[in-house]
Amino acid sequence: MDLQKEKIQEAMQAIAARRSGRNKLVYDKTRKTIVAVSTTDYTTTGLNISAEEADMFLCEIITIPLEYLNNNWKKIADNKILPIILSEWDDGDVYSLSSIGKWPGQKEVYGAIVIGERDIKEYQIVIQLKKTSADQNFDYVSPLGEKFKAISYSNAGKMKGEKIITHIVDVGYEISTRNHGLIETGLLKNSSVLIFGLGTGGVQVAVNLAKCGVGSFYLIDPDRLEIGNICRHLAGISHIGRKKVLVAKDLLLEKNPNIKVYTFPIKVDETNKDKIKEIIKDVDLIICATDNRESKLLINAININVKKIILFSGAFRRAYGGQILRVYPGETACYHCFLLGMPDIETDQEISSDANADEIAYSDMPVPIEPGLAIDVEPIATMTSKLALQELIKGKESTLHILDKDFSANWYFWINRPEPDTKYSAFPPLSESIDEMTILRWYGVFFDKDEACPTCGNYEKALREQYGLEPNESAQPESSSLPPNIKL
Amino acid sequence: MTLVERLNLENQILIRDGMSQYLIKYYQPGNSYYIYGDYASNSGRSYTIWCRIPDYYPNICPPVYVHNPNPLIGFGGVSINSYRTSHRMHTLENDSDGAVQICHWRQSRWHSGITLNKVMIKVMLWFEAFEQHLSTGRDIDYFVSTMK
Numbered sequence: 001m002d003l004q005k006e007k008i009q010e011a012m013q014a015i016a017a018r019r020s021g022r023n024k025l026v027y028d029k030t031r032k033t034i035v036a037v038s039t040t041d042y043t044t045t046g047l048n049i050s051a052e053e054a055d056m057f058l059c060e061i062i063t064i065p066l067e068y069l070n071n072n073w074k075k076i077a078d079n080k081i082l083p084i085i086l087s088e089w090d091d092g093d094v095y096s097l098s099s100i101g102k103w104p105g106q107k108e109v110y111g112a113i114v115i116g117e118r119d120i121k122e123y124q125i126v127i128q129l130k131k132t133s134a135d136q137n138f139d140y141v142s143p144l145g146e147k148f149k150a151i152s153y154s155n156a157g158k159m160k161g162e163k164i165i166t167h168i169v170d171v172g173y174e175i176s177t178r179n180h181g182l183i184e185t186g187l188l189k190n191s192s193v194l195i196f197g198l199g200t201g202g203v204q205v206a207v208n209l210a211k212c213g214v215g216s217f218y219l220i221d222p223d224r225l226e227i228g229n230i231c232r233h234l235a236g237i238s239h240i241g242r243k244k245v246l247v248a249k250d251l252l253l254e255k256n257p258n259i260k261v262y263t264f265p266i267k268v269d270e271t272n273k274d275k276i277k278e279i280i281k282d283v284d285l286i287i288c289a290t291d292n293r294e295s296k297l298l299i300n301a302i303n304i305n306v307k308k309i310i311l312f313s314g315a316f317r318r319a320y321g322g323q324i325l326r327v328y329p330g331e332t333a334c335y336h337c338f339l340l341g342m343p344d345i346e347t348d349q350e351i352s353s354d355a356n357a358d359e360i361a362y363s364d365m366p367v368p369i370e371p372g373l374a375i376d377v378e379p380i381a382t383m384t385s386k387l388a389l390q391e392l393i394k395g396k397e398s399t400l401h402i403l404d405k406d407f408s409a410n411w412y413f414w415i416n417r418p419e420p421d422t423k424y425s426a427f428p429p430l431s432e433s434i435d436e437m438t439i440l441r442w443y444g445v446f447f448d449k450d451e452a453c454p455t456c457g458n459y460e461k462a463l464r465e466q467y468g469l470e471p472n473e474s475a476q477p478e479s480s481s482l483p484p485n486i487k488l
Numbered sequence: 489m490t491l492v493e494r495l496n497l498e499n500q501i502l503i504r505d506g507m508s509q510y511l512i513k514y515y516q517p518g519n520s521y522y523i524y525g526d527y528a529s530n531s532g533r534s535y536t537i538w539c540r541i542p543d544y545y546p547n548i549c550p551p552v553y554v555h556n557p558n559p560l561i562g563f564g565g566v567s568i569n570s571y572r573t574s575h576r577m578h579t580l581e582n583d584s585d586g587a588v589q590i591c592h593w594r595q596s597r598w599h600s601g602i603t604l605n606k607v608m609i610k611v612m613l614w615f616e617a618f619e620q621h622l623s624t625g626r627d628i629d630y631f632v633s634t635m636k
Contacts, residue, residue, distance in 0.1 A: 270544040297599055298547065339599055347597070454546070454601040460489050463497060463603070467504050474496035475503055480513040483524040485585070486538060486555070488515070 007036035013165050015051045025049040060164040062086070062111075062127065062152050063096040065171045066140070067258075069113070073143050076129075082113045086125055092157050095125060095164075100171070101257060102250040120155075127152040127166060140168045172258050176213050182400055183212055183393070191392045192216035194283040194308075196268060196299055198244040199223075200232040200374055201313060202289030204381035205388065206248055207234060210255040212389055217252055217259065218279055219245040222267045232374040268295035277302050285391050286310040287384060293339070293347075300327070300335035301455050309391050312338075313384040316348045319372020320419035322380035324412045325447070326387055329456065332410045333447045336455035341447065345413075376416040383412060383442060409444030416440065494546060495521055498604050505605045512541065512604070521545075523604070524555070527615050535615055538587070539607075549598035551580070552611050553587040560588050562618070563625040576627040578614060590614045 007023045014021025023036040026046035037043060064084075069076070076082045085098040087105025098108060111125035120126050129148040132138045138147035150166040176185045191214050195202050198221040206217060221244045230237050235247045245263035252261050264279065266272045268290060276299070280286065286308050288299050296312060303310050307329040315322040323345065327334050333341070371377075390407050393400055417439055418427045430438045437443065452462030464471065482488065489497070499512050509525040521541035528534050536556035542548040554560050560568040562577075568588050571577045580589040592610035593602060617631035624630075 270547060293596055293599070301547065301600075336599065336601065340601060454599070459601070460493070460497060463501065467501050469497070469500055469504065473500055474493075475499035475511070476496050477499055477512040477514040477521055479516050482515055482518075482522075483538065483555070486522075486524070487584075488518045488520060488540065 004036060008034065009163055011036045015049075017165070017167075018051060060092065060154065060162075061094050061167060062125065062164050063094075063100065063167045063169055064113075064127065064150075065097060065100055065257075066168050067171060068097055068099070069140060069168065070143055072113075076113055076115060077142070077144075080115045081118070081120070083123065084111045084113060084127075085109075086111045099257075102254045124156045125152060125154055125164070139166065175256055175258075179211075179213060183389075183398060185213065187396055187398065188213040188392055189215040191285070192218065192283045193285050193287060193388065193392070194218040194220070194279060195248075195287045195289060196220045196295065197289035197291065198248040199229070199289065199291065200234075200371075200377045201315065201381045201384070202287065203234050203244070203248045203251065204378060205287050205289060205313065205384050207251055207255055208382065208385035209388060209392075210252045210259060212385075212392075213256075214392065215259055216283075217249075217261045218264070218283055219248050219261065220264045220266060220268065220276070220279070221245050221248075222265050232371065232377065268298055270298070273298065273302060277306060280306045280308055283308060285388055287388060288312045288335075289314065289381075289384075296335050297339070297455070303327075304329050304334060304456050311384055311387055311391075313380060315372055315377050315380055316345075316419075317372075318419070319376035319380075320417050320422065321413060321415035321424065322377070323414070324380065324384050324387060326391075326410050326412075328410075331449075333449045334453060334456040337450035337453045337457070338411070338447065340450050340453060379414055379416070379440075383414065387412070407444070409446050411445045411447040412442055413445070414440070414442050491545065495541070501603060501605050502608070507605055507608050510537075510604070510608045523550075523552075523608075527612055529615050529619055531619055533619065537590075537611055538583075546600040546602070549593050549595045549602075550604070550607060551583075552590045552592055552607065553583045554590065555587055558585065558587045560618075563622055568618070576629050577621075578617075578628050578632060 008025065010021055011023040011025045015025065020039065022039060024039045026035055026037050026043060026048055028035045028046050030045045034049070035046065037046070072082055086095040086109050087098045088095055088107040088109050089105050095109070096105070098105065109124045111127065112120060112123040113127045113129065114120060115129055117128055117130060128151045129140060130151060132147045132149045134147070137149065139150040140148045142148065150168055152164040152166045154160055154162060154164055173185055193209055193214055195206050195217065198206065198219055202221070206219065210217070223244050225233060225235060225239050225242050225244055225247055227240060230240070234251055239247045243265045245265050249261040249263050252259060266275065268276065280303060286299070286303060288296055288310060290296055291314065299310070310327045312325040312327070312335050313322070325335060325338050326332070387407055389400065390403055415424045415427065418425045427438050428436050430440055449456065451457045452459060495512050502508065502510055510523050512521050512523055514521055523539040523541070524536070526534055526536050535554060537552055538555040539550050539552045541550055558569070562568045568577060568579065569582055569586050571579055572582055573580050578591045580591045582589060590611055592607050592614065613632060614628070617628045620626070620631045621628050
């Protein structure tokens with residue numbers, strides 16, 4: 001390759017990476033061609049080409065995670081070559097290591113990482129790592145401290161023989177750089193969250209928290225992704241029929257391949273109570289995004305003794321609104337207290353699945369599935385994520401503590417629309433109200449613990465008081481044979 | 489409260505509420521608890537109910553069946569058993585012997601704060617509604633409102 005061609009390539013790479021290089025691209029009006037000149041050169045016959053103008057150039061980019069090179073460095077150093085599989089995207093515009101994320105590329109191609117300048121034809125893509133001296137630019141520093149420049153080329157396709165831009169990225173660090181200043185990298189790496197229910201709301205909360213840097217997820221849901229879920233769920237139609245926990249796992253790993261995800265496709269019921277209790281012991285925070293009272297009550301009851309902070313998050317019917325109850329077990333109202341204190345609101349929940357509809361309907365009078373729109377569930381998931389984040393940063397340094405005082409209530413509710421036949425139907429229009437309650441605003445309410453709650457209160461005392469029974473007054477059931485014609 | 493403590497207390501409440509016909513019994517070979525008792529309706533008819541207390545009570549709703557008469561014949565000679573799960577008649581799936589199951593509470597609306605005396609009140613109301621159905625031919629749901 002002649003010097004001018006090399007200089008053009010260097011300039012293009014610098015522009016594509018939005019960094020200053022040694023050369024810049026100029027359109028030479030006299031020669032009527034693109035030339036690369038030193039960035040310090042000034043020419044009256046050339047038009048400088050901006051980065052935006054350069055974006056129209058077709059360029060291939062290869063991305064390799066730094067962690068992959070580090071983990072495989074011994075093999076690369078010993079053998080001088082490491083075959084790899086790359087995902088090809090957009091008709092060969094982009095390649096990435098196939099294991100970088102969870103989704104396979106539109107096509108897979110074979111490549112190799114080699115040490116030094118080796119001409120290898122049997123691989124479509126070859127990534128050469130050339131040692132550089134201390135004063136030269138470098139793309140990679142090996143675990144032994146040697147510096148390398150990465151130069152890649154293609155042996156096939158439309159870029160055959162051409163060099164390809166190579167990015168070696170520190171995924172663990174760089175994936176969260178846009179959060180810096182609010183949540184530093186690694187702040188939540190050791191935090192763990194358990195999510196019950198990976199439907200529209202639950203999966204959204206999971207992905208939101210993964211984006212914030214939460215390091216471990218425990219996911220519980222026995223259901224599979226059905227066709228009716230697709231218009232609301234984060235996962236698309238390619239995932240139809242898959243277990244929701246496994247779909248969610250892939251979505252999380254696609255956001256951050258370094259997090260740990262443990263999946264449990266089990267039903268929340270009495271038979272799995274001990275297993276659930278064991279899982280809860282390992283986590284910092286619980287999100288309950290299931291859609292039925294039975295599971296919520298059971299999770300609430302199990303957690304009362306394990307004492308983990310839990311957020312009960314759910315939408316009202318047809319998602320006209322939603323609510324979040326935060327429980328500090330033993331300190332604040334639990335879900336059972338809420339059920340007893342606000343029975344109308346507790347009962348008002350979306351009917352998001354056949355199973356959920358069957359539970360509340362007679363078989364001869366079905367209840368239609370009325371789950372509501374994703375855009376109406378998402379605000380509830382977002383608020384749940386914010387409340388979760390506030391709990392997870394407790395005791396850790398973050399500028400987000402400025403929100404602590406805003407999130408001091410234990411119950412939050414939100415109304416998406418003035419739904420007919422509800423007490424919110426008469427809400428004033430959003431645009432005409434400042435002081436009154438309206439749609440699309442979160443309201444935080446302090447909700448008291450019920451001392452007579454069967455789950456977290458002294459229910460026995462309450463029952464005795466209600467029925468005028470003395471403290472030790474009870475009647476042990478008599479032993480008896482089974483009644484006639486009764487079989488257990 | 490353990491299950492035994494809870495049932496001891498509930499038994500006392502049943503006595504206190506004058507429902508000693510529905511006292512909980514213990515069946516030792518099966519290590520299980522049940523209620524088996526009669527209801528004499530306002531018109532003097534007699535019915536027998538059978539309720540096996542679930543292992544996970546009070547977290548699980550206890551099913552209540554009409555043990556006698558079985559079949560339970562409704563208006564016009566139609567067997568109530570034939571309705572199986574019915575919104576109109578407030579019944580759920582029949583027992584293995586075909587006995588009618590009274591829908592007093594649905595599992596989806598049940599919680600551990602509900603006690604057996606409350607269940608028995610609903611059961612007795614169901615029988616009164618059934619007798620209204622016998623007299624008028626109207627469905628049982630005409631006489632009882634559906635719980636939300």
